[in-house]
């Protein structure tokens with residue numbers, strides 16, 4: 167049959183069908199029409215081997231809320247859409263740092279879950295009852311799969327879609343750095359470049375910390391099973407410039423968590439502290455820097471400088487000290503117990519997936535109650551730069567892994583204490599030529615200077631110590647001599663007194679005799 171004849175036949179078939187349909191609508195009563203349609207649909211459904219689920223973009227009684235499921239599916243499908251769909255739409259989603267792709271209307275993409283094939287289609291329908299509060303077009307996603315996999319798709323697959331979407335959102339979102347001013351948090355976008363790869367420290371120790379963090383971020387089920395709140399405490403301690411703050415930023419970058427930098431000195435009392443902490447979202451790191459200065463053992467908190475100044479003033483005027491203490495107990499009541507309550511109290515469990523990080527330069531100053539395990543699970547010491555850490559810095563800053571000067575530097579690093587921040591300063595490019603020898607020589611000079619200073623300091627300390635010792639020995643000898651001197655002096659005094667008294671008595675006698683003579 168020729169194509170022309172075929173189209174001619176098709177045309178007449180369609181025309182006949184339309185005629186039959188018009189007759190059907192005109193002469194068959196409405197109720198019967200309705201029943202015939204209904205039974206036809208049942209028949210089709212019975213024979214149709216697939217199930218379909220529709221996810222509308224707008225939900226609620228008046229279609230005014232955007233459905234969370236729709237948004238999650240959109241996110242989930244974005245990677246599949248970018249490889250399969252022919253018509254795509256691109257946009258930057260709210261709080262996201264990368265371009266989000268999604269399939270255009272009436273596109274279809276396939277997916278697979280545990281060997282089962284399924285299809286997602288995007289569609290839209292025009293509203294019959296348009297209103298000013300709803301858009302004219304209503305979008306939706308339709309999921310189609312074979313009905314024999316119904317249980318797998320409705321349960322585990324849809325769970326998997328939501329979880330994956332959430333993880334993708336977290337990966338793509340802009341991380342934020344929150345700081346508190348009194349009881350309110352304000353934030354800026356977190357764009358700290360610190361990474362574990364660029365952090366100079368012993369590679370084994372670094373790997374251990376990274377593994378610990380990743381393990382924690384995946385351990386939701388574990389914490390659920392053992393009945394613990396999903397949180398972990400880290401205490402970072404070490405001298406200034408050893409990378410404590412940098413490590414916190416690296417942690418946030420590694421896990422894609424938000425940072426909450428809690429400034430305890432601006433929180434009035436425990437109630438305000440609780441309010442602030444209740445607002446911290448999950449997937450976040452709460453940081454309290456220099457915990458030893460923020461909160462002293464009695465529970466009152468002061469800044470480092472203020473504390474020193476106050477102590478000086480208090481020495482001068484004890485009365486003022488008492489008044490101040492009374493005032494402080496009234497006004498500032500962020501206490502150690504308040505903080506501990508947050509760390510392992512009941513309400514610390516709300517939210518979950520949170521890290522709490524304290525930093526200090528003086529580990530020994532902290533209250534043992536604060537650092538016992540369960541509260542601060544992991545203690546990480548960040549110490550002065552040794553050779554392994556230096557190699558990391560040299561690779562990062564100078565792009566070298568070996569150099570003839572490395573031997574000398576290794577020796578000096580064992581003897582002198584220089585923080586990674588100081589070492590990094592020497593390795594900063596200073597010459598346009600970028601010659602590493604120049605930087606390494608500068609470092610050697612710095613190390614030699616630090617070594618010399620340490621030697622002088624040690625000598626001075628030894629001298630002071632010797633002086634102290636000598637004083638200790640001298641003191642008892644002096645006291646002994648004093649003890650011997652004292653009774654001798656007392657005796658002499660006694661004798662003097664006796665002599666004087668004797669003299670006075672004699673004088674009185676003489677006067678009395680004189681007086682007697684004159685009266686006679």
Ligand SMILES: Nc1ncnc2c1ncn2[C@@H]1O[C@H](COP(=O)(O)OP(=O)(O)OP(=O)(O)O)[C@@H](O)[C@H]1O
Nearest residue numbers: 364365366367405406407408409410411412586587
């Ligand atoms: N271990 C390190 N690896 C790489 N760079 C480091 C390291 N430690 C410090 N630095 C560099 O030194 C600078 C200061 O470091 P950082 O602020 O992290 O020190 P810190 O331990 O928090 O000091 P502080 O106790 O004074 O707060 C950082 O900008 C970083 O570039």
Ligand SMILES: [Mg+2]
Nearest residue numbers: 410411412455
């Ligand atoms: Mg710091």
